[in-house]
Amino acid sequence: MNAALLEKLSAITAEEQRILRGERTIDRSIYMDGSRDVISGDKLLEPGKTITIRPHTRFIAFPEHSHDYVEMVYMCRGKTTHRINGAELVLNEGELLMLGQHARQSIAPAGEGDVAVNFIVRPAFFSGTLSYLGEEETPLRRFLVSCLMGQSENGYLLFHVAEILPIQNLIENLLYTLTEAIPNRRGILQSTMGLLFAQLLNHTDALRFETAEQNAVLSVLRAIEEHYADGSLTEISAKLHYDLPYLSRLIRQSTGKNYTELLQEKRLSQAAWLLRNTDRRVDEIARVVGYENVSYFHRLFAARFGQSPKKYRDGQECK
Numbered sequence: 001m002n003a004a005l006l007e008k009l010s011a012i013t014a015e016e017q018r019i020l021r022g023e024r025t026i027d028r029s030i031y032m033d034g035s036r037d038v039i040s041g042d043k044l045l046e047p048g049k050t051i052t053i054r055p056h057t058r059f060i061a062f063p064e065h066s067h068d069y070v071e072m073v074y075m076c077r078g079k080t081t082h083r084i085n086g087a088e089l090v091l092n093e094g095e096l097l098m099l100g101q102h103a104r105q106s107i108a109p110a111g112e113g114d115v116a117v118n119f120i121v122r123p124a125f126f127s128g129t130l131s132y133l134g135e136e137e138t139p140l141r142r143f144l145v146s147c148l149m150g151q152s153e154n155g156y157l158l159f160h161v162a163e164i165l166p167i168q169n170l171i172e173n174l175l176y177t178l179t180e181a182i183p184n185r186r187g188i189l190q191s192t193m194g195l196l197f198a199q200l201l202n203h204t205d206a207l208r209f210e211t212a213e214q215n216a217v218l219s220v221l222r223a224i225e226e227h228y229a230d231g232s233l234t235e236i237s238a239k240l241h242y243d244l245p246y247l248s249r250l251i252r253q254s255t256g257k258n259y260t261e262l263l264q265e266k267r268l269s270q271a272a273w274l275l276r277n278t279d280r281r282v283d284e285i286a287r288v289v290g291y292e293n294v295s296y297f298h299r300l301f302a303a304r305f306g307q308s309p310k311k312y313r314d315g316q317e318c319k
Contacts, residue, residue: 001076001172008179009055009076010115019059026062041069041122050125051189053178056080056116062107070121073097074171078114082107085155085210091116094162096171103155117175125190132194138269139262140221143255144201155210164203170196216240216247217254221262228266229290233259267291268304275313282309 012020015027031039045052056073064083073080075091082089083106084099091097099105110116130145161167173192177185200207204222209215223236237244252258257265267289274285286297286309301309 002176005172005176005179006076006115009117009175010112011055012112013055013057015057016059019057024060026057026060032065037063037065039065039067039069041067041120044120045069045122050122051178051193052120053175054118054120056107056110056114056118058110058112058114061109062105064104064106066104067099067101067120070101070123070126071099072119072121073099074117074119074175076115076117076175078111078116080107080110080114080116087210089156089158091158092162094168096159096161096167098157098159100155119174126193128190129194129197132191132198138225138266139255139257140204140225140266141201143218143221144204144207145197158208159200159203160206160208161200161203164199164206167196167199167203170199213250214254216242217250220247220251220259221255224259224263224266228263228270229288231263263290264300268301271297271301271309272305272312275309276316282313285309 015030018027031043033040033043044054073082073091073096075093075095075097077093079090079092082091082097085104089097159167170192174189174196177188177192182188204218207218209218219240220233220236223231233248234244237247240247242250248259251262255262271285271289274280274288275282278285280288282298283294286292286294289297291297291300298308301312305312307315
């Protein structure tokens, strides 16, 4: 990270100075309304703003709490120890933690060299980021976007991205933009966050969920994304060492659809992309995405898009 930016984020705050002078508890008035253990975005965000950052307060334990916004925690230097929904997690330098609004979190005291930054983000901010994630709607994209935007019940997402240079650069760009007075800051922030989300979607191998079951569902969705033409749930369950009926139930509980529906959704989405962007014959596209029976493919495609593959392609060419 840029040395000047890191120095700015490492500065001892007035709150930390009081703690170093002997204050033994956090000042709840900075974070919370009344007796509720919910950190309020209204306390931390200026009126009308939907995103800001705040260096994590060091030298003191932060008691269990939740948030009424989406929180992203980036570890600039050192490490911090979190307990989220009862499970301990260590956030190391260069890693990114995203917390949903329902997660219960406490944080152990951090030292002076442990520099973490909290992104405080209202869900409305993300409305301008989705255009950067591509036009193809797939089960994996929908699942991860719901998690990234805080719409999922998942407690947290942990991204082991310390060695992924594009992601590190985008996070540093966000930090720089939020600490400097520059023109068109909102537009720059939304476009940079959109590019960050796009990179995170490209690096799902670096993602860890709260539970083994959530990670298993992610593995299934990743397998569909990569092997939609010839993959099978039997093969995936064997590779993950999960009982097939149990894995099927997990998929349904997490996505609202069964494996076959998710596979079909990905295949048809890919077929639509090929129709829009290539001149391949329709029967060839059907086979490429996994349908040997071309008539069956036609029926499925018409049911999904309301028209035949040929009419769909012709309609795209007229635009």
